[in-house]
Amino acid sequence: MDLNPADAKLADAIRAELGDDVLRPVSERYLEEPRNRFAGEIGLLALPRSVQDVAALARLASDVRVPVVPYGGGTGLVGGQVMTSAPLPLLISMERMTAIRAVYPTENVL
Numbered sequence: 001m002d003l004n005p006a007d008a009k010l011a012d013a014i015r016a017e018l019g020d021d022v023l024r025p026v027s028e029r030y031l032e033e034p035r036n037r038f039a040g041e042i043g044l045l046a047l048p049r050s051v052q053d054v055a056a057l058a059r060l061a062s063d064v065r066v067p068v069v070p071y072g073g074g075t076g077l078v079g080g081q082v083m084t085s086a087p088l089p090l091l092i093s094m095e096r097m098t099a100i101r102a103v104y105p106t107e108n109v110l
Helices: 008-018 051-063
Strands: 044-046 068-071 090-093
Touching (some): 051 090
């Protein structure tokens, strides 16, 4: 199963479906983990506004066989947010999705 790098064609598809404000320039903080043990590269950086945006990004990437890397807060110490060996992925950062929809104290879940 061959994968393709995130490229201008995918960027154009994302802009056409989700608008111009979802894609952002890549900065160093997205390419490293906190201990500097892992460094990677990404092709495109997306900051979705909603769950629907995330679904659309995943579908668009899947349609053209581009790997996707989720980015929560960049605080993980296992390097899971850094793609070190594959075609340049689409990194989907969740940092704009800050609303709490429900609180479940019994399960200790937000």
